[in-house]
Amino acid sequence: MAVLKEIEEEIKDSLATSRRSFVTTMFAISGAIVGGLLALPLFRFTTFPLKKVESEGDWSDVGPAADFAALTAPVAKTITVERRDAWQTASSQTAVYVLPAKDGVLKILSPVCPHLGCSVQWQDAQNKFVCPCHSGSFAMDGQRLGGPPPRSMDALESKVENGTLKVRYRYFRQLVNTQEPMA
């Protein structure tokens, strides 16, 4: 309150000369204080979704690693993916392909075609992956063989923990030459 008294005194002194410009300045200052107090938190509050780094996705169980040791052809497994949507989690089921082990390492492919997002299917008879939508085809290890897809099938990050094969399910941008994860 002492400060306000001072301000009052100052106003009295400056009444004759620059009363208007002084009060305008006071308005600017008080406006800036109030604005600074509330505008910044309000801005941070509203733009929070921009700042928040989407969690990289949790690991989903695929099955016991031992089950995949003797694979000779890719096998489709259904996994449950937990997706966080702000204050909700939604779990959805999706399929992944587990490839036969190469040097003891299991590789997992996303079934989503890098062309337009259809589900690529493993054709035992042809010994390759074929997309039912536009006939894009891929070798057993996911390498692009032909058709419209711009790149090979997308490999997913996987690990074996306590004997269980786990995968981190991601979506990747379609129609581009390189694998770009979507946030």
Place this chain on the structure above:
Amino acid sequence: MSTPITPEPKEGHHFIERADAWLDARTGIDSILHESLDEPIHGGARWAYVFGSGLLFLFMSQVITGVFLTFYYVPSADHAHTVVSYMVKVVSSGSFIRSIHAYGSSGIIIVLCLHVGQTILYGSYKGKRELLWLSGCILMALMLGMSFTGYLLPWDEKAYFATAVGTNLIAEVPWIGPLLQKLVRGGDQMGTLTISRFFVLHVFILPGMLIAFIVGHVFFFRKAGAAGPINEDPIEPKLPSVPFYPRQVLMDAAFAVVLIGILAVIAKMIPMDLGPSANPADTHFLPRPEWYYRPAFQWLKYLSGRWSLVGGIIMPAILALVFAAVPFLDRKLERRPWKRPITVGAFLLFLVCYTGLGFASYHDDYSDPAMAAQMHKQDADSQAFMNSPFIPETAGGGTPANVASADPIVVKGHALFQSQSCNSCHGEDATGTAAAPALTGVGAKYSEAQLEALLHAPNIKMTAGGMQPVALEAKDLEALSTYLRQLH
């Protein structure tokens, strides 16, 4: 021949002067500012006059923070508590903004008391100011309604139980009580419709009415003029006047800064807590209203049972009517408080009783050991909940009900529709996308055999659109076409 265009007046060289001239020519803002800033204040500017504009400022702060809170809030019994918890624990500045909003209501009640107290002590309601006073009374009632409806919205234990008690009181109203209670709650019990109703009242109806009555209040104030100090004639002011701008404006602005500063400091130091989610089955919870409703709550404790109609409805109604009638009852132009012992005395007596009841309420809660233990447990529960990490709720997704309850062959067809990637182009549930049309209604266009044939060998138009032949075994193809034919 054309009329020459009048050039923009080039008054002044300074950019601000030119901008002002430009704006004034289009809005008349200079005369509006002149109207509002050069209001004469008889007897000079005073700190005693800052409460009205302080209230307006706090109301604006509530509007702004309230609007922003709705960026995240969901008015549903299922989600309300989760979203408030998300706001407080996860969203940047969420706890701060919620605290400013929640403490802001307490701030409004305090400044409201100061505003009313100043008006009564100064006798500022006298001299053709009945409508100004009445509009103020309605504003006060609306403000109390705002705090009552807003209190429920976080849907935590204290919000739920305090509102359950508060709405129980409505049932005491003679004749229409139970019906009115059901209307307010949206049912016999508190539930998700209660939260919807309170949300609509809190966010649309009451604020709309508040804005309308604030406009009226300010209008009546401007018409009657500022009443000035206690030795001023309220109708024909005689004291020398100074304009509202700059002294009074500066005081009002300083008060506003102090108010928001206090709110911000409290919000930062003691964030408003959020208790555990409402559990209607909890029989131990002691419901307590906000501090400014505590005296009323205590009053009802004394007058429970068959006196609750008198204590809860009739006496407050009479008190409110007498309060609203003050400028009609106290008609003399005498304004010095010591010359008006009845009005001032009655107001002070009310203040003393109300404060005393409030203290008695807190004293009751904390002097009984069992009750004190429960109150401390409730506080500890809130603290524990505030300190625990945010847990997201599980979305109730799953298969749409119409498919889940359908024929097994339809379910199989739906699964094939997805596994064959038909949904990539035709959309989930075959409702169509930019890439391909909806398939709803194909049952009316094609027989089962025709549809199966088309799926197996698409026609030229379909192939041109990117449709691939569906290579499925006969049984699967039948399931797919059955699924498609039942879409509508």
